[in-house]
Amino acid sequence: MQTDLKPSFRQLCADHGLAVTHQRQVLYEVMQQMPGHPSPDEVYLRLRKRIPSISLATVYKNIRLFLDSGILQEVSPHHGSLRVEMNGHAHHHLVCIRCRSISDIDEASIGEMPRRKKLSGGFLVQRYAIDVIGLCAECQR
Amino acid sequence: MQTDLKPSFRQLCADHGLAVTHQRQVLYEVMQQMPGHPSPDEVYLRLRKRIPSISLATVYKNIRLFLDSGILQEVSPHHGSLRVEMNGHAHHHLVCIRCRSISDIDEASIGEMPRRKKLSGGFLVQRYAIDVIGLCAECQR
DNA sequence: TGACAAACGATAATTATTATCGTTTAATAG
DNA sequence: CTATTAAACGATAATAATTATCGTTTGTCA
Numbered sequence: 001m002q003t004d005l006k007p008s009f010r011q012l013c014a015d016h017g018l019a020v021t022h023q024r025q026v027l028y029e030v031m032q033q034m035p036g037h038p039s040p041d042e043v044y045l046r047l048r049k050r051i052p053s054i055s056l057a058t059v060y061k062n063i064r065l066f067l068d069s070g071i072l073q074e075v076s077p078h079h080g081s082l083r084v085e086m087n088g089h090a091h092h093h094l095v096c097i098r099c100r101s102i103s104d105i106d107e108a109s110i111g112e113m114p115r116r117k118k119l120s121g122g123f124l125v126q127r128y129a130i131d132v133i134g135l136c137a138e139c140q141r
Numbered sequence: 142m143q144t145d146l147k148p149s150f151r152q153l154c155a156d157h158g159l160a161v162t163h164q165r166q167v168l169y170e171v172m173q174q175m176p177g178h179p180s181p182d183e184v185y186l187r188l189r190k191r192i193p194s195i196s197l198a199t200v201y202k203n204i205r206l207f208l209d210s211g212i213l214q215e216v217s218p219h220h221g222s223l224r225v226e227m228n229g230h231a232h233h234h235l236v237c238i239r240c241r242s243i244s245d246i247d248e249a250s251i252g253e254m255p256r257r258k259k260l261s262g263g264f265l266v267q268r269y270a271i272d273v274i275g276l277c278a279e280c281q282r
Numbered sequence: 283t284g285a286c287a288a289a290c291g292a293t294a295a296t297t298a299t300t301a302t303c304g305t306t307t308a309a310t311a312g
Numbered sequence: 313c314t315a316t317t318a319a320a321c322g323a324t325a326a327t328a329a330t331t332a333t334c335g336t337t338t339g340t341c342a
Contacts, residue, residue: 019308019319037224037243040298055322060299062320063225075224075234075243076217077270081329083178083216084204093216094264102178102216109261113271114252121244122278123235129218129272130254137263160288160339181330196291201330203289222298 016069026050027062037075077133078102092130098139105132157210167191168203178216218274219243233271239280246273 013020030047044059066072077095090107113128154161171188185200207213218236231248
């Protein structure tokens, strides 16, 4: 009996020109079973239960591959290294997916968010940080 | 002649219980002159022009101190390590400043952003990533 | 001014991630 | 169905970013 996850992953790989390996297949399945925002290490620990011989490097390599192919997305578009915010005014960020540049944009220029103090679940809102993700003028050619 | 930056920094330190050292003072001044989103290393390179003997560790220690005191802010509330987004639906994030947890919230629950295709400067919008920053129910006590 | 805690500089340690390389495996042509 | 070959694997070294350690120096406050 074939599970119906396999064919869809096989298709996904075909669409992106990736070879279908056992490791990749199980990696993908394991991640699907981890809702939320797992780190590569967390994925690795889970994956080892199904493929004890798997390497952490393989996990990193394939997660990067999935991200670069657009099969998966990162939680933060700029998680790389610490950046200090030196713009004192209320503003948000334009993040270019190609050149990775971050530029500032006035809150007024993109429209205000409807502000609420409390959200469902009792979360107390302090501020909104909005990343507008797309292509900057330069990178559109 | 005293520059009027010094007294305000002195006050800032007093408010947050920090000692006023020469290194800290110049670090702060240098960062103020770097609009945008400098990295610790970029700050270090600039700062060395004014205090050649300064250590990179001192830069890191004091930036962290400033961040923890709330004197400065980070560009991204979750820059730490790579996180994979496994929630397929359109959603945004509630980021707790205390426990660092990231939970998902439906786009509908926080109100829609006014969507535009193009922004001033020719930026081509692909999607919005919104972080609602504040305190989760747990951390409010 | 002098004592003491805090901050400094140098550098070791840690963590996250990527690169290298010899071996194994999947794709596919015959 | 098997042989060829490029791609992927596992182990591990290398790199980059950040934090910890520790002996010395400096700011704070009595």
